[in-house]
Amino acid sequence: MPNIKLTSYGAAEEVTGSCHLLNVDGYRILIDCGLFQGGHENYLKNWEDLLFDPKNIDVVILTHAHLDHCGRLPKLYQKGYKGKVHATGPTIKLTQIVLEDNLQIMTEKAEKQKIAPLYSSADLMKLNISWLKSDYYQEVDLGNGISFKFHNAGHILGAAIVELKTPDKTIVFSGDIGGHHMPLVKDIDYIETADYVICESTYGDRIHEDLTDRNKKLLDAVKRVTLNNSTLLITIFAIERTQDILKVLNDYYESHLDFNVPVYLDSPMAAEATKIYQEELSYLNQEAQDTLQRDKDIFRFPHLKITNSSRDSKKINSTPPPKIIMAGSGMVEGGRMLHHFGRYLSDKRNHVLFMGYQVPGTLGSKVLGGDFDFDYYGRKVPVRAGVDQIDGFSAHADQNALLDWLEHFKNPQKILLVHGDAKVLPIFSQKIKEKLGHDSQVIELNTPISL
Numbered sequence: 095m096p097n098i099k100l101t102s103y104g105a106a107e108e109v110t111g112s113c114h115l116l117n118v119d120g121y122r123i124l125i126d127c128g129l130f131q132g133g134h135e136n137y138l139k140n141w142e143d144l145l146f147d148p149k150n151i152d153v154v155i156l157t158h159a160h161l162d163h164c165g166r167l168p169k170l171y172q173k174g175y176k177g178k179v180h181a182t183g184p185t186i187k188l189t190q191i192v193l194e195d196n197l198q199i200m201t202e203k204a205e206k207q208k209i210a211p212l213y214s215s216a217d218l219m220k221l222n223i224s225w226l227k228s229d230y231y232q233e234v235d236l237g238n239g240i241s242f243k244f245h246n247a248g249h250i251l252g253a254a255i256v257e258l259k260t261p262d263k264t265i266v267f268s269g270d271i272g273g274h275h276m277p278l279v280k281d282i283d284y285i286e287t288a289d290y291v292i293c294e295s296t297y298g299d300r301i302h303e304d305l306t307d308r309n310k311k312l313l314d315a316v317k318r319v320t321l322n323n324s325t326l327l328i329t330i331f332a333i334e335r336t337q338d339i340l341k342v343l344n345d346y347y348e349s350h351l352d353f354n355v356p357v358y359l360d361s362p363m364a365a366e367a368t369k370i371y372q373e374e375l376s377y378l379n380q381e382a383q384d385t386l387q388r389d390k391d392i393f394r395f396p397h398l399k400i401t402n403s404s405r406d407s408k409k410i411n412s413t414p415p416p417k418i419i420m421a422g423s424g425m426v427e428g429g430r431m432l433h434h435f436g437r438y439l440s441d442k443r444n445h446v447l448f449m450g451y452q453v454p455g456t457l458g459s460k461v462l463g464g465d466f467d468f469d470y471y472g473r474k475v476p477v478r479a480g481v482d483q484i485d486g487f488s489a490h491a492d493q494n495a496l497l498d499w500l501e502h503f504k505n506p507q508k509i510l511l512v513h514g515d516a517k518v519l520p521i522f523s524q525k526i527k528e529k530l531g532h533d534s535q536v537i538e539l540n541t542p543i544s545l
């Protein structure tokens with residue numbers, strides 16, 4: 095019987111930095127190698143030495159393109175990893191955009207923060223020649239009696255659950271999982287057989303608002319800008335949420351042709367990512383594919399303007415209200431939304447919509463908390479604008495959807511919890527024991543568990 099050990103080097107009792115090492119009789123498989131995010135202190139952890147030697151890793155499997163899952167992959171190569179990275183086609187394309195963008199942000203910040211970027215474009219190049227593409231449900235043989243298969247995670251385009259088989263065990267890594275009835279991606283796959291399930295817990299203590307509520311809340315805010323002659327700022331995450339929001343706006347604008355408030359998509363990365371959605375149609379759900387057959391571009395509508403250059407971004411300011419600006423980053427730790435905050439937050443007619451979870455410590459979480467003066471390059475900007483949050487566009491399953499997914503496993507030996515806030519994990523673990531009767535445990539950082 096092989097000796098199997100699992101050790102987490104990130105997203106253990108926290109929400110970011112996903113990095114899990116499975117050692118099967120000395121064959122080392124790394125699942126994800128993501129960035130730590132949320133506040134400066136957390137961010138600095140990315141520069142600390144890795145707690146394992148990348149030279150000893152045999153293979154890497156990447157679940158999806160979010161930065162907190164892929165952000166430290168180039169660092170692996172910088173520190174001597176020479177192997178391959180398995181991922182789905184959309185994940186490979188999206189990760190390239192995400193890491194390029196992140197390198198640019200880190201380079202811009204480098205002088206101010208007095209720390210060099212975490213990786214160079216040469217490290218990124220080493221990663222980009224090491225991809226191995228596998229589609230969902232394709233069995234990939236890793237040798238030594240070990241194989242894996244990707245399943246659809248229903249999270250963002252190309253996101254995968256990893257079902258990994260050793261000679262005598264099945265181990266399932268959830269990656270990040272989504273719920274049902276997402277506007278674009280297909281519903282999550284259920285899996286019935288697993289000895290161990292390593293499950294994310296981001297929303298382990300919360301229930302999302304339902305689909306109609308979230309669309310209504312968004313469209314109410316959109317309509318309000320004409321009544322108040324104001325500016326609506328929508329903080330976006332470049333992948334999935336942006337495309338979901340564009341689809342809702344597309345449907346509204348195309349059925350309300352007299353509504354002519356301009357929408358600025360002020361994020362070159364989001365615009366790039368949107369193109370990949372159009373290239374990877376087979377990964378979209380049937381409804382989205384059908385709509386695309388009729389309406390060539392479900393992400394474009396009258397009055398949508400994409401601003402690529404920073405010059406065009408600055409010009410948005412000279413357009414009088416009403417107007418709507420979608421920009422990143424999602425938690426406003428960088429990106430163009432910072433400048434829009436500087437311009438619009440002090441006017442109480444304006445409104446900010448946060449599209450999802452704000453990690454504590456981020457600027458987004460502070461503005462959302464209210465009673466806060468935003469420091470814009472040394473100038474204090476009082477937060478007077480209305481501030482609101484819509485969780486329903488999150489690509490993460492809420493507590494009900496997580497439990498529903500876990501319930502489909504027949505007799506797992508143990509559910510191991512990762513990717514959750516330290517306060518949320520024990521609550522979710524208890525819920526699993528009570529509702530499903532499965533044994534459950536919270537994984538601790540750098541603490542090997544025998545499977």
Ligand SMILES: [Zn+2]
Pocket residue numbers: 158160163249270
């Ligand atoms: Zn994710």
